[in-house]
Amino acid sequence: MSVIQVSDLTFAYEGSYDNIFEHASFQLDTDWRLGFTGRNGRGKTTFMNLLLGKYEYSGTISASVDFEYFPFPVEDKEANTLDIVEGAVPDLQLWELMRELSLLEVSDDVLYRPFASLSNGEQTKVLLAALFLKENSFLLIDEPTNHLDMNARRLVSEYLSRKRGFILVSHDRAFLDRCVDHILSINKTTIEVQKGNFSDWWDNKERRDSYELAENERLRKDIRRLEDSARQKSGWSHEVEKTKNGTRNSGSKLDKGYVGHKAAKMMKRSKSIEQRQQSAIEEKSGLLKDLESSESLKLSPLLYHKSRLVELDNVSIAYGERLICEDISFSVDQGERIALSGKNGSGKSSVLKLICGESLAHTGTLRMGSQLRISYVSQDTSDLKGDLSGYARDCGINESLFKSILRKLDFARVQFEKDMASYSGGQKKKVLIARSLCEKAHLYIWDEPLNFIDVLSRMQIEELLLEYQPTLLFVEHDSEFRRNVATRVIEI
Incomplete structure (x- = not known):
């Protein structure tokens, strides 16, 4: 077990004014089966490319493992599959490869066929098996489920559930649930790591969002009440202060010291209310930063004249x-x-x-x-x-x-x-x-x-x-x- 430490990571593409990552810090365990989630365009593939050293960035990424990316490029797809695997894993033991393929229910004869003749599912399984044979490697698995049928997804998820040491980018909820034990999520303003599968993460997110929405509403009402109270008390203090030069209803002269003291006391209470109001505003501003907007979509299907x-x-x-x-x-x-x-x-x-x-x-x-x-x-x-x-x-x-x-x-x-x-x-x-x-x-x-x-x-x-x-x-x-x-x- 070792740690991948990310500290103060900041990155933007050349020519862009918007940072993909800004002062991000977190750590990952190299034994984890880590699901990686976030909306499109948030930087999941970018982060994996940073781990692979493809871009310059500020901050530090330290790790004692080598990173391997799936799917790795296959230059000559007409070559025999075994030759392609041996090129990627120079110290390959054939029996180990056959063991991995049997776990994925891939027959051995695919190794002696051109890689291009394999189905999408077979290609995915062969490349995964090859990468998991590399020692001291941490796999960066980028959307392996695309174009896989449901049976192939089940087999690949069962295979990954037996492995350790990878980041898996996938948007298939059931697939993630079957094979990950931690979630790394890129949110709107933060990056967080949680233990559990996707459903655990989603339940936690819904609870947190519900709490923040309720807290935001409570604070909004508090702020409105405090604003009304502050205006009222400030007005009272000014009215009392203006009576210092007047007289009582009985005709006796006012005690200006008493009236001034009362006005000052009201003004102090008004300032206290303003401070509480500002504190509530600051607390409210810390909420809902990672609440994902998911506005309802609309559709206008046409009604056909026959059933x-x-x-x-x-x-x-x-x-x-x-x-x-x-x-x-x-x-x-x-x-x-x-x-x-x-x-x-x-x-x-x-x-x-x-x-x-x-x-x-x-x-x-x-x-x-x-x-x-x-x-x-x-x-x-x-x-x-x-x-x-x-x-x-x-x-x-x-x-x-x-x-x-x-x-x-x-x-x-x-x-x-x-x-x-x-x-x-x-x-x-x-x-x-x-x-x-x-x-x-x-x-x-x-x-x-x-x-x-x-x-x-x-x-x-x-x-x-x-x-x-x-x-x-x-x-x-x-x-x-x-x-x-x-x-x-x-x-x-």
């Missing part, structure tokens, strides 16, 4: 001579929220693309409602570039509404001026979702919409779908999201 929107009858899809899926039969009725489930490569995305009108070679029957309007969110964000205003114009959506939705999804206004190509993976996915929410459609088709998107935004999207109940056909491997949102699951 049935889409029907597939024994549909099979092929790419060239390769059969992707066969004999798929299901229907989509108005108001349903249907999740397509299945292993990676089972054809889920192909089914969605076929319904969206993409020309794919297929057999069987696809029936679509006439004049059906569809809003589609793709897995792929690689074509996003240029500014948001131009994107909104090209998509024919309301720019103000589009940017308002992005603001609610925690986009800073400064992001509006940047090229979308520079956005993080989560920010790009939010652009696609915000565009879809601006589109009035009978059917929303979303293909893995939550990849890279932070937990709080996922919850906002869940609440939106449950409130407005659009007709939705989607693929999503986040088990919590699917359990909360789907009215029906169809296995492909």
Whole structure:
């Protein structure tokens, strides 16, 4: 066991006036299974790059372990998988690698196949197994669940729960709960470390937020009461002071010393109230700094004139001579929220693309409602570039509404001026979702919409779908999201 000590860390990207980290100090144990959470753009990947020594910073980061990043780059993906692993782990013992792969339920024959021929899940498992064979290393695991099906997520989480010494960036709540014992969270103004899994951290956060909201309201009322009292007593003291030169009602001369003393006493009490008021203001200013804003999103789904929107009858899809899926039969009725489930490569995305009108070679029957309007969110964000205003114009959506939705999804206004190509993976996915929410459609088709998107935004999207109940056909491997949102699951 050793400690990773972060002291007075301050960092900003070159040319930026905003610090990503400012005087941050905390320490981590190298035996922890550490979940790393925070909204998109807060600096999770940046912090891991700082640990890897990629940027200059002020402050200190000290550690007695080597940092290894997942996924490490594979330059020649046509090379045999074993050669790639041996290049990353020079002192590799083959039996140790096979032991790790067996824990991940990966067959040994993948080692003798080109890396490019492996599925996304197999590639993820092989790279993880290789990194955990490195001695005296602390792993920085950056979003391993993206594009993994639910079974692969379960296997990887079980594997990680047997390991120690890593930081795991993931926005999958169930995945984090299964394999971490501490949480490192980047909040709006602070960085904190807590013992427990994600659910423990979230429960603590909700309790703290509730307490601070109640305390903020109490202090707000106190401040208002003290302000009224201070004004009243200050007014009284001035009125009493003015009577020093007057006379009593009986006609006898006033005791100016007594009246002055009384006015001074009232003024002293007024000053005391002002001090209490200032103290309450200062106490109030220390609250709610890390309260995350999660304004409600809105959606305007269109009502279709028939109950049935889409029907597939024994549909099979092929790419060239390769059969992707066969004999798929299901229907989509108005108001349903249907999740397509299945292993990676089972054809889920192909089914969605076929319904969206993409020309794919297929057999069987696809029936679509006439004049059906569809809003589609793709897995792929690689074509996003240029500014948001131009994107909104090209998509024919309301720019103000589009940017308002992005603001609610925690986009800073400064992001509006940047090229979308520079956005993080989560920010790009939010652009696609915000565009879809601006589109009035009978059917929303979303293909893995939550990849890279932070937990709080996922919850906002869940609440939106449950409130407005659009007709939705989607693929999503986040088990919590699917359990909360789907009215029906169809296995492909």
